[in-house]
Amino acid sequence: MILSEEHLLIRETAAELAVSAIAPLAVEADKDAKFPKEQIKAIAQQGMLLIKVPDNYGGGGGDVLSYTLLMEEVAKACGSTAMTMAAHALTADCILKFGSEEQKKEYLPKMATGDYFGGFALTEPEAGSDAGNVQTTADDNGDYYLLNGKKAFVTSGDYCDFVLVVAKTDATASPSRSMTTFLVDKEHFKVTNHVNKMGLRASHTVDIELVNAKVPKNAVLGSVGQGFKIAMSALDGGRIGIASLAVGLLQACVEESVAYTGSRVQFGHPISDNQAIRWMLADMHKDCEAARQLVWHAASLCDAGRDFGLAASTAKLFASEAVMNNAINAIQVQGGYGYCKPAKAERLFRDAKSTAIAEGTSEVQRMVISNYIVKK
Numbered sequence: 078m079i080l081s082e083e084h085l086l087i088r089e090t091a092a093e094l095a096v097s098a099i100a101p102l103a104v105e106a107d108k109d110a111k112f113p114k115e116q117i118k119a120i121a122q123q124g125m126l127l128i129k130v131p132d133n134y135g136g137g138g139g140d141v142l143s144y145t146l147l148m149e150e151v152a153k154a155c156g157s158t159a160m161t162m163a164a165h166a167l168t169a170d171c172i173l174k175f176g177s178e179e180q181k182k183e184y185l186p187k188m189a190t191g192d193y194f195g196g197f198a199l200t201e202p203e204a205g206s207d208a209g210n211v212q213t214t215a216d217d218n219g220d221y222y223l224l225n226g227k228k229a230f231v232t233s234g235d236y237c238d239f240v241l242v243v244a245k246t247d248a249t250a251s252p253s254r255s256m257t258t259f260l261v262d263k264e265h266f267k268v269t270n271h272v273n274k275m276g277l278r279a280s281h282t283v284d285i286e287l288v289n290a291k292v293p294k295n296a297v298l299g300s301v302g303q304g305f306k307i308a309m310s311a312l313d314g315g316r317i318g319i320a321s322l323a324v325g326l327l328q329a330c331v332e333e334s335v336a337y338t339g340s341r342v343q344f345g346h347p348i349s350d351n352q353a354i355r356w357m358l359a360d361m362h363k364d365c366e367a368a369r370q371l372v373w374h375a376a377s378l379c380d381a382g383r384d385f386g387l388a389a390s391t392a393k394l395f396a397s398e399a400v401m402n403n404a405i406n407a408i409q410v411q412g413g414y415g416y417c418k419p420a421k422a423e424r425l426f427r428d429a430k431s432t433a434i435a436e437g438t439s440e441v442q443r444m445v446i447s448n449y450i451v452k453k
């Protein structure tokens with residue numbers, strides 16, 4: 078697949094933005110685990126933070142393919158900023174797809190400014206890969222819902238003005254009908270733990286708790302009982318985002334490795350003259366190109382309104398494993414220097430692992446893919 082002139086322009090704009098406003102802050106953000114507020118604001122000022130949301134709701138009016146191009150460029154500069162953007166965009170997508178007109182008008186324009194953050198709270202201590210096992214409850218008390226429970230790994234949760242909480246509204250129904258999604262403002266939950274991650278250090282991840290949180294009736298997103306459907310839909314779209322994040326990290330591995338091996342001299346010539354090194358570079362490029370094409374294919378199916386679930390899981394599985402396999406070699410070709418800070422390869426390696434876990438592990442992607450292709 079090749080890009081149109083319009084998409085090439087979006088990629089160029091995103092690349093310029095990433096180089097000027099995101100890359101210079103990446104090392105410090107990683108070192109200090111500093112939330113990338115400034116970087117997110119810069120993306121918003123370019124009108125790209127909610128690039129997939131129509132412009133009448135304050136978004137960029139672009140398509141999913143444009144989003145993958147933006148994600149790749151941002152991730153190439155800073156994985157943490159890309160993850161922060163991905164969680165915010167996924168939350169906006171849920172509101173766009175399932176929200177009432179009133180909710181869309183209330184939340185999306187504010188979210189597009191980068192000053193008002195949204196998050197997605199599905200995972201719980203007992204509900205990770207088994208997302209149907211949500212224990213958080215939402216009891217209908219007539220005028221409002223009373224929410225109680227614990228949510229784990231909420232991206233940007235400590236900076237969020239609101240989060241989407243998936244909670245059980247019917248204990249007797251099957252998982253696909255027992256849950257409802259709520260727009261929960263920050264005064265209704267408290268952060269109980271800042272997760273200390275190995276990578277994506279500047280993307281904050283927190284655990285939250287809801288204790289007798291009185292949430293108004295109009296905070297229901299979609300309809301009562303639709304929570305699991307909303308969560309699964311969010312994850313399908315989100316997988317394209319994480320896959321493009323992986324492609325950005327992988328492209329950075331390629332560029333770092335080519336630059337370093339071209340300038341590092343051993344035995345009287347650049348180490349890139351050695352076939353052993355060249356093969357690693359060639360494999361990085363090959364995997365990056367293949368991953369990118371899978372991502373673009375999934376995005377194009379989504380833009381065409383076709384079923385993209387299989388393509389999204391395939392792209393995420395391939396891209397996240399490809400970036401991990403090659404990030405190891407991005408360190409290898411830099412020898413001892415690649416293993417140490419401030420080598421970018423060291424950060425890329427730590428950031429890469431997250432892509433095979435967040436928004437569904439590789440094992441879950443294999444389950445999704447096999448469910449599509451194995452005839453029952």
Ligand SMILES: Cc1cc2nc3c(=O)[nH]c(=O)nc-3n(C[C@H](O)[C@H](O)[C@H](O)COP(=O)(O)OP(=O)(O)OC[C@H]3O[C@@H](n4cnc5c(N)ncnc54)[C@H](O)[C@@H]3O)c2cc1C
Binds near residue numbers: 282
């Ligand atoms: C950086 C990051 C950001 C995240 N952001 C968010 C967020 O914003 N919102 C949110 O809700 N969640 C978020 N998550 C949570 C993420 O979605 C979960 O970590 C993920 O779904 C896995 O759940 P778990 O960690 O409980 O692992 P588990 O489900 O306990 O899995 C442990 C291992 O067992 C494997 N496994 C489990 N079941 C099976 C099976 N049936 N067959 C084979 N293998 C199996 C898994 O693949 C994995 O290898 C984030 C996670 C990370 C790392």
